[in-house]
Amino acid sequence: MNNSFLSRLTPKEPKFFPLLKEMSDVILRAADLMIAFASSHCGHDEAIEFYKKIKDEEHKGDKLSIRIFDELNSTFITPFDREDIHDLANNLDDVTDGINSAAKRIALYNPKRLPDSAVLLAKLIKEDAECIARAIGELDVLKKSPAKITQCCNELHDIENKADDVYENFIIKLFNEETDSTEIIKLKDIMYELEKTTDCAEYVGKVIKTIIVKYA
Amino acid sequence: MNNSFLSRLTPKEPKFFPLLKEMSDVILRAADLMIAFASSHCGHDEAIEFYKKIKDEEHKGDKLSIRIFDELNSTFITPFDREDIHDLANNLDDVTDGINSAAKRIALYNPKRLPDSAVLLAKLIKEDAECIARAIGELDVLKKSPAKITQCCNELHDIENKADDVYENFIIKLFNEETDSTEIIKLKDIMYELEKTTDCAEYVGKVIKTIIVKYA
Amino acid sequence: MNNSFLSRLTPKEPKFFPLLKEMSDVILRAADLMIAFASSHCGHDEAIEFYKKIKDEEHKGDKLSIRIFDELNSTFITPFDREDIHDLANNLDDVTDGINSAAKRIALYNPKRLPDSAVLLAKLIKEDAECIARAIGELDVLKKSPAKITQCCNELHDIENKADDVYENFIIKLFNEETDSTEIIKLKDIMYELEKTTDCAEYVGKVIKTIIVKYA
Numbered sequence: 001m002n003n004s005f006l007s008r009l010t011p012k013e014p015k016f017f018p019l020l021k022e023m024s025d026v027i028l029r030a031a032d033l034m035i036a037f038a039s040s041h042c043g044h045d046e047a048i049e050f051y052k053k054i055k056d057e058e059h060k061g062d063k064l065s066i067r068i069f070d071e072l073n074s075t076f077i078t079p080f081d082r083e084d085i086h087d088l089a090n091n092l093d094d095v096t097d098g099i100n101s102a103a104k105r106i107a108l109y110n111p112k113r114l115p116d117s118a119v120l121l122a123k124l125i126k127e128d129a130e131c132i133a134r135a136i137g138e139l140d141v142l143k144k145s146p147a148k149i150t151q152c153c154n155e156l157h158d159i160e161n162k163a164d165d166v167y168e169n170f171i172i173k174l175f176n177e178e179t180d181s182t183e184i185i186k187l188k189d190i191m192y193e194l195e196k197t198t199d200c201a202e203y204v205g206k207v208i209k210t211i212i213v214k215y216a
Numbered sequence: 217m218n219n220s221f222l223s224r225l226t227p228k229e230p231k232f233f234p235l236l237k238e239m240s241d242v243i244l245r246a247a248d249l250m251i252a253f254a255s256s257h258c259g260h261d262e263a264i265e266f267y268k269k270i271k272d273e274e275h276k277g278d279k280l281s282i283r284i285f286d287e288l289n290s291t292f293i294t295p296f297d298r299e300d301i302h303d304l305a306n307n308l309d310d311v312t313d314g315i316n317s318a319a320k321r322i323a324l325y326n327p328k329r330l331p332d333s334a335v336l337l338a339k340l341i342k343e344d345a346e347c348i349a350r351a352i353g354e355l356d357v358l359k360k361s362p363a364k365i366t367q368c369c370n371e372l373h374d375i376e377n378k379a380d381d382v383y384e385n386f387i388i389k390l391f392n393e394e395t396d397s398t399e400i401i402k403l404k405d406i407m408y409e410l411e412k413t414t415d416c417a418e419y420v421g422k423v424i425k426t427i428i429v430k431y432a
Numbered sequence: 433m434n435n436s437f438l439s440r441l442t443p444k445e446p447k448f449f450p451l452l453k454e455m456s457d458v459i460l461r462a463a464d465l466m467i468a469f470a471s472s473h474c475g476h477d478e479a480i481e482f483y484k485k486i487k488d489e490e491h492k493g494d495k496l497s498i499r500i501f502d503e504l505n506s507t508f509i510t511p512f513d514r515e516d517i518h519d520l521a522n523n524l525d526d527v528t529d530g531i532n533s534a535a536k537r538i539a540l541y542n543p544k545r546l547p548d549s550a551v552l553l554a555k556l557i558k559e560d561a562e563c564i565a566r567a568i569g570e571l572d573v574l575k576k577s578p579a580k581i582t583q584c585c586n587e588l589h590d591i592e593n594k595a596d597d598v599y600e601n602f603i604i605k606l607f608n609e610e611t612d613s614t615e616i617i618k619l620k621d622i623m624y625e626l627e628k629t630t631d632c633a634e635y636v637g638k639v640i641k642t643i644i645v646k647y648a
Contacts, residue, residue, distance in 0.1 A: 090638065108603055108604055175324075175326075175402065185620070188401070210299060213289060213299065391614065400614060
């Protein structure tokens, strides 16, 4: 176990894992809010309320990022590990940011009606969040279960492919059926941001895979 | 030659170079297909066929990426080198992904007519592919020919500038001549993705330059 | 001070700091030009002139990037440090590129009238430039003033949030008031590029923070 991610980290610094876990909890809650938001077909005022709740989660994510950065600076561990934790925290943050941006666009653009495929994308983001939570939960026993974590990362890749399909079908329908070009711009932008969030989640998988390459 | 990219890699693990070479072959074939696609001014059904062929190449690229990742994990080499190969493979994958995304957009959006500048961009992507293939081909003799590889990377930068010019001229024409805003959205999106693919190729050059900075 | 960023860099290679400082000067000048450009409400010919001046700065940034790369290759310092300087130079370049892209879009798209919020974004980019210049100026005494540099990085984060707000308010107004969808596409694209430049600046802060994590 010598020289491994685990041995360098856990014995000395078990506090990073709880912080990373909290970050993945933020993503889970933001994803749940996004499902509720996309399903609600609510008016503008209620949309602002949903956006505010998601923004609150994004702020929590930001604060956790900053705490991780501060801990990294005040803690004696090797520089190598520090970078990886910093990188992972930044990429977890990007997922929450993606959900927040999509929510912001819905609230700001105020489209006539959100397509049902927005709910499908929100549910895929929730699947991402669950995968990420599982992978983060295994990080402290990386040496024992690299295959399990690799499996989570591969699922993130598959979910991204599914999100691509949903987005594609949405775009075909949009160009065929919507005649108002302002509405096309709005909906395409919102759906693009939701789809891009699954890219960010897939990227978290790539960062975790890089950690596996280095330490498992 | 001690402690160099070459000495750490080749004697122990010559298998990474063939896999990276295969990835650059995938890019070459996808670029050729894109030139044929953009030149064809074909109908929707044939467009779907072109897209499927390009998607096949993209799948091959994906599989090569995964094989490289698995090899990295099952092979004893230093963690440092592993990361660089992983990074390079990811970025080669992004080029194929870019070609695939552009092909997907043409097939999905079904624009009235693709502009001639789409062929110009496809040809620049082919030039990128040839540069990348040359650089990858020299990687195993990095110590002997860093100047040659640096030259390839600089060419990737120049090609990206040319692609920028093509895109610019296309945009000026589009805004001046096209009156259908749905068509503007479609063509701008397709051409943007083609142009962005040359950015990805330039980025491969930056990653290779980073490898040169470290090992040459 | 042993093994620190400073000790590895300054005594042997004080030349990197002046080059990085020159890069931050390029950003400052490009930002000033962008404020003048956005404030001018000039015609197409004058717009081309502004764009050319900004492009000149971008070329200077490019050349500095290449010089830093060449210096990194011809200088004996450890690979680790090299990468970080290379990374920082690339990200400084991205900020200038962002200003250049926004200027290019204004000149190419030739919108009817640039909104006042474009000036607000240009001024925030100038604030970014000043923060970056301050942080770069402290890099050679990183060990003495990590808190000061961290403060600059946090400011870059705050400026990005302000730019987000400006962009949001602009978008709400645009969708409510502009009826010409081609004009919507043009202005949204231009303003998006300005806003994205503040993202690039924030990213410079993240790279500097990573350097702090490693060496301070």
